[in-house]
Amino acid sequence: MNDIATxxxxxxxxxxxxxxxxLRIPSxxxxxxxxxxxxxxxxxxxxxxxxxxxxxxxxxxTGGHPLVYGxxxxxxxxxxxxxxxxxxxxxxxxxxxxxxxPFEPTVREGRIFARGAADDKGQVFIHxxxxxxxxxxxxxxxxxxxxxxxxxxxxxxxxxxxxxxKNRKLLSCDVILISDTHMMxxxxxxxxxxxxxxxxxxxxxxxxxxDMHSGTFGGGVANPIQVLAEILVGCKDPKxxxxxxxxxxxxxxxxxxxxxxxxxKIPHNDREWAxxxxxxxxxxxxxxxxxxxTGARPTFEVNGIWGGHTGPGVKTVLPAQxxxxxxxxxxxxQDPSKIAKLFAQHVxxxxxxxxxxxxxxxxxxxxxxxxxxxxxxMRAAADAIKMVYGKAPFFTREGGSIPVVADFQQLLKVxxxxxxxxxxxxxxxxxxxKLDLIQFEKGLETVAAxxxxxxxxxx
Amino acid sequence: MNDIATxxxxxxxxxxxxxxxxLRIPSxxxxxxxxxxxxxxxxxxxxxxxxxxxxxxxxxxTGGHPLVYGxxxxxxxxxxxxxxxxxxxxxxxxxxxxxxxPFEPTVREGRIFARGAADDKGQVFIHxxxxxxxxxxxxxxxxxxxxxxxxxxxxxxxxxxxxxxKNRKLLSCDVILISDTHMMxxxxxxxxxxxxxxxxxxxxxxxxxxDMHSGTFGGGVANPIQVLAEILVGCKDPKxxxxxxxxxxxxxxxxxxxxxxxxxKIPHNDREWAxxxxxxxxxxxxxxxxxxxTGARPTFEVNGIWGGHTGPGVKTVLPAQxxxxxxxxxxxxQDPSKIAKLFAQHVxxxxxxxxxxxxxxxxxxxxxxxxxxxxxxMRAAADAIKMVYGKAPFFTREGGSIPVVADFQQLLKVxxxxxxxxxxxxxxxxxxxKLDLIQFEKGLETVAAxxxxxxxxxx
Numbered sequence: 001m002n003d004i005a006t007x008x009x010x011x012x013x014x015x016x017x018x019x020x021x022x023l024r025i026p027s028x029x030x031x032x033x034x035x036x037x038x039x040x041x042x043x044x045x046x047x048x049x050x051x052x053x054x055x056x057x058x059x060x061x062t063g064g065h066p067l068v069y070g071x072x073x074x075x076x077x078x079x080x081x082x083x084x085x086x087x088x089x090x091x092x093x094x095x096x097x098x099x100x101x102p103f104e105p106t107v108r109e110g111r112i113f114a115r116g117a118a119d120d121k122g123q124v125f126i127h128x129x130x131x132x133x134x135x136x137x138x139x140x141x142x143x144x145x146x147x148x149x150x151x152x153x154x155x156x157x158x159x160x161x162x163x164x165x166k167n168r169k170l171l172s173c174d175v176i177l178i179s180d181t182h183m184m185x186x187x188x189x190x191x192x193x194x195x196x197x198x199x200x201x202x203x204x205x206x207x208x209x210x211d212m213h214s215g216t217f218g219g220g221v222a223n224p225i226q227v228l229a230e231i232l233v234g235c236k237d238p239k240x241x242x243x244x245x246x247x248x249x250x251x252x253x254x255x256x257x258x259x260x261x262x263x264x265k266i267p268h269n270d271r272e273w274a275x276x277x278x279x280x281x282x283x284x285x286x287x288x289x290x291x292x293x294t295g296a297r298p299t300f301e302v303n304g305i306w307g308g309h310t311g312p313g314v315k316t317v318l319p320a321q322x323x324x325x326x327x328x329x330x331x332x333x334q335d336p337s338k339i340a341k342l343f344a345q346h347v348x349x350x351x352x353x354x355x356x357x358x359x360x361x362x363x364x365x366x367x368x369x370x371x372x373x374x375x376x377x378m379r380a381a382a383d384a385i386k387m388v389y390g391k392a393p394f395f396t397r398e399g400g401s402i403p404v405v406a407d408f409q410q411l412l413k414v415x416x417x418x419x420x421x422x423x424x425x426x427x428x429x430x431x432x433x434k435l436d437l438i439q440f441e442k443g444l445e446t447v448a449a450x451x452x453x454x455x456x457x458x459x
Numbered sequence: 460m461n462d463i464a465t466x467x468x469x470x471x472x473x474x475x476x477x478x479x480x481x482l483r484i485p486s487x488x489x490x491x492x493x494x495x496x497x498x499x500x501x502x503x504x505x506x507x508x509x510x511x512x513x514x515x516x517x518x519x520x521t522g523g524h525p526l527v528y529g530x531x532x533x534x535x536x537x538x539x540x541x542x543x544x545x546x547x548x549x550x551x552x553x554x555x556x557x558x559x560x561p562f563e564p565t566v567r568e569g570r571i572f573a574r575g576a577a578d579d580k581g582q583v584f585i586h587x588x589x590x591x592x593x594x595x596x597x598x599x600x601x602x603x604x605x606x607x608x609x610x611x612x613x614x615x616x617x618x619x620x621x622x623x624x625k626n627r628k629l630l631s632c633d634v635i636l637i638s639d640t641h642m643m644x645x646x647x648x649x650x651x652x653x654x655x656x657x658x659x660x661x662x663x664x665x666x667x668x669x670d671m672h673s674g675t676f677g678g679g680v681a682n683p684i685q686v687l688a689e690i691l692v693g694c695k696d697p698k699x700x701x702x703x704x705x706x707x708x709x710x711x712x713x714x715x716x717x718x719x720x721x722x723x724k725i726p727h728n729d730r731e732w733a734x735x736x737x738x739x740x741x742x743x744x745x746x747x748x749x750x751x752x753t754g755a756r757p758t759f760e761v762n763g764i765w766g767g768h769t770g771p772g773v774k775t776v777l778p779a780q781x782x783x784x785x786x787x788x789x790x791x792x793q794d795p796s797k798i799a800k801l802f803a804q805h806v807x808x809x810x811x812x813x814x815x816x817x818x819x820x821x822x823x824x825x826x827x828x829x830x831x832x833x834x835x836x837m838r839a840a841a842d843a844i845k846m847v848y849g850k851a852p853f854f855t856r857e858g859g860s861i862p863v864v865a866d867f868q869q870l871l872k873v874x875x876x877x878x879x880x881x882x883x884x885x886x887x888x889x890x891x892x893k894l895d896l897i898q899f900e901k902g903l904e905t906v907a908a909x910x911x912x913x914x915x916x917x918x
Contacts, residue, residue, distance in 0.1 A: 208737045209736065210737070213858075214788065215859030216857075218753065219752040219757075220741050220742070220743050221733070221736065221742055225783070226761055227697075228764075229689075229691035230688075230697045232684070277671060280815065282679050283680055284680070294676060294677065294678050294679040301673050302685055303775060304684075304767035304769045304774070305766050305769070306764065308763035310764070310769075315762060317762050318760055319762070320737075325768055325774075327773075352742070353740070354741075355739065362772070399674040399678065
């Protein structure tokens with residue numbers, strides 16, 4: 001690997017300069033006014049892939065922002081790695097909180113500050129340059145690679161799943177490699193092997209046709225807020241923290257002994273964790289640790305509630321309606337649609353016959369994702385990290401959801417490796433987003449090492 | 460009574476004209492801009508009392524709007540009736556919904572439309588003119604009377620209790636007569652013998668110092684909305700509708716057999732009642748009828764709830780706080796302060812140790828009021844109604860609260876008779892407030908008959 005490491009070292013300044021050019025493009029996908037910048041960013045990615053030595057580089061129209069594709073398939077008999085990332089970024093507001101402007105990338109104390117530095121331009125760039133290093137130095141890669149870089153991640157990857165569905169052959173591969181997450185720290189490298197899914201619903205309880213006087217009618221008719229409270233309690237056990245929806249846990253892949261051992265290695269202190277969020281103490285499903293509860297177990301959470309008089313002072317109203325937004329974070333192999341249905345059935349069953357209930361399903365649901373920690377891709381990634389960082393990575397499961405990961409896995413029937421080089425303090429979606437340059441450099445080496453290890457394992 | 464009836468008949472037009480003058484004054488107590496009109500209305504009341512033949516008519520300054528007092532104490536050995544009412548009115552908004560302007564009293568189809576027609580100027584006027592009829596016709600009344608007419612009822616009777624406390628001797632009496640409520644109908648006359656009290660509080664549940672991401676933290680820490688739901692369910696039994704706060708029912712005066720029999724006479728159909736408010740069916744405390752539940756039994760109601768994301772769409776937030784406004788309607792002899800304390804203790808007890816709870820007591824609490832239906836005042840009022848309306852009244856308990864009634868009762872240690880001549884469709888606090896002129900006329904006769912019957916009973 002000396003030749004590859006040398007290439008990275010020799011091109012450090014050039015790479016940084018190129019990355020700065022990429023980060024200068026305000027490719028904000030949520031804002032129609034930046035359509036031209038989106039085009040510009042897509043073009044930049046295509047040019048970078050071509051310059052790296054990739055073949056069949058082209059853009060695909062999606063109906064929204066274009067996808068950029070590129071491949072190098074010269075490693076006969078070797079496995080194929082599909083690299084996914086995105087060139088679009090979040091809006092930079094509030095602008096006044098940025099120390100240096102979001103689209104004027106600036107290096108301070110070994111970090112590059114700019115919108116998109118970590119999410120996800122900087123990480124996409126790592127892959128491009130890792131591939132380039134092999135092709136420029138050796139003329140070949142140990143594995144076949146395909147890039148699919150989208151421009152709609154920050155608007156929910158609107159057209160990606162459909163594209164994948166229609167282009168399974170083009171995207172066929174042995175493993176998907178994604179660098180769009182973070183690791184725990186430079187000295188505590190980690191790999192994410194699971195993501196939670198999500199289903200999000202709204203419940204409305206109607207007790208009467210209009211708000212009523214609580215003196216005149218109070219005591220004689222169901223209070224919709226009270227009934228909503230009963231429904232919520234009927235969905236989660238106050239003592240055990242278990243979700244009470246029948247069938248909710250049926251499809252959950254249980255945590256293996258090995259996984260629990262890996263998760264237990266993650267440095268964590270309940271008291272400090274609670275203190276950091278200003279909580280009295282942790283609370284969650286009985287029989288699981290906080291790490292497991294927030295990453296590896298499904299949840300039922302109320303995200304919002306409203307009804308009756310919510311302004312200042314006193315209003316003696318007996319409201320007609322009450323509403324709650326609830327969501328359930330899901331783990332493999334729970335199916336969001338099935339869980340949503342079980343929830344709706346349960347609510348209908350436990351709601352008293354004194355009210356009407358209505359359940360609205362929001363359509364931005366997502367499947368959970370799980371890549372076994374002993375799968376070839378995971379082992380190759382862990383080995384690569386160990387080589388570059390000098391220590392074995394922690395295996396983590398993220399509590400949040402990245403629906404495209406599950407979409408890829410389900411449609412292409414392969415594992416996804418989430419090899420993120422961001423750090424927890426990268427200010428994603430916030431002012432002063434940054435990428436640590438040490439992580440950029442280690443990222444290049446880790447991805448290069450991954451290609452080699454993954455090829456070796458497949459021999 | 461023929462002379463009195465004749466007086467009413469002969470002065471019908473003159474009375475109506477005077478009432479119109481009274482109703483023309485926009486004595487809106489909530490609005491500083493109407494200070495002059497308040498003064499004007501107080502003066503009008505004083506003049507009317509003087510003209511009626513009352514003595515010692517004077518105004519008392521309160522720190523707010525003035526009280527007007529007048530008396531006639533010439534009935535040696537006879538009991539004293541204290542008449543309470545108010546000359547201030549609610550604001551008239553929304554103006555555009557009035558068919559004729561709120562302060563241009565207009566008679567249509569036997570009703571006089573104006574702000575204050577029923578609440579309470581028209582009803583105050585009934586008492587003034589009933590007294591006048593006796594004094595002008597006979598030169599005396601069968602009872603002693605004292606008037607105390609305030610100008611702050613619509614702003615919570617801010618200074619009244621304090622005035623009563625400091626002037627117990629001035630206001631000493633045998634019974635308090637108040638016409639500031641309504642009866643069921645012209646053909647179904649009724650007397651209110653009980654009012655509910657009220658205590659109103661706000662509960663805040665805090666689980667963390669800021670809102671959190673429901674993916675990253677969900678499942679690991681208490682959800683304040685979920686905990687608030689648990690607290691609400693812990694305060695009222697979903698099955699029996701009983702309030703679960705220990706000690707809540709301890710001081711409740713049980714409904715007597717006679718009362719339940721009286722309440723059962725009131726025409727009521729559960730299905731129609733539910734239909735009228737758009738409810739599927741009634742719901743309330745097990746073992747009681749809807750009439751009892753809404754008037755004669757205490758309640759626990761959530762008046763408002765809010766927390767987390769309450770706007771449109773999806774936000775995967777795990778909120779830091781949740782809030783609810785709750786109130787309890789109380790019946791004799793529950794003490795609002797004691798009940799508020801019991802509630803606060805109960806919440807602290809049932810809330811899990813994973814959150815902080817905070818309870819705020821609003822200061823507009825009120826004691827319940829109850830006047831036994833076989834007390835002399837009640838019997839006199841019932842007889843008077845029977846004489847004038849030709850049928851015995853229904854005895855009702857109102858679910859709402861009129862705190863001054865309890866204040867008077869507690870401070871003066873006498874019963875209050877709520878002899879209301881309004882009707883349920885009088886549009887109180889709403890556009891097109893009105894008073895039926897038939898009720899105005901029957902009111903005059905009923906009050907006159909009450910004076911006679913009450914005097915007879917005390918002999």
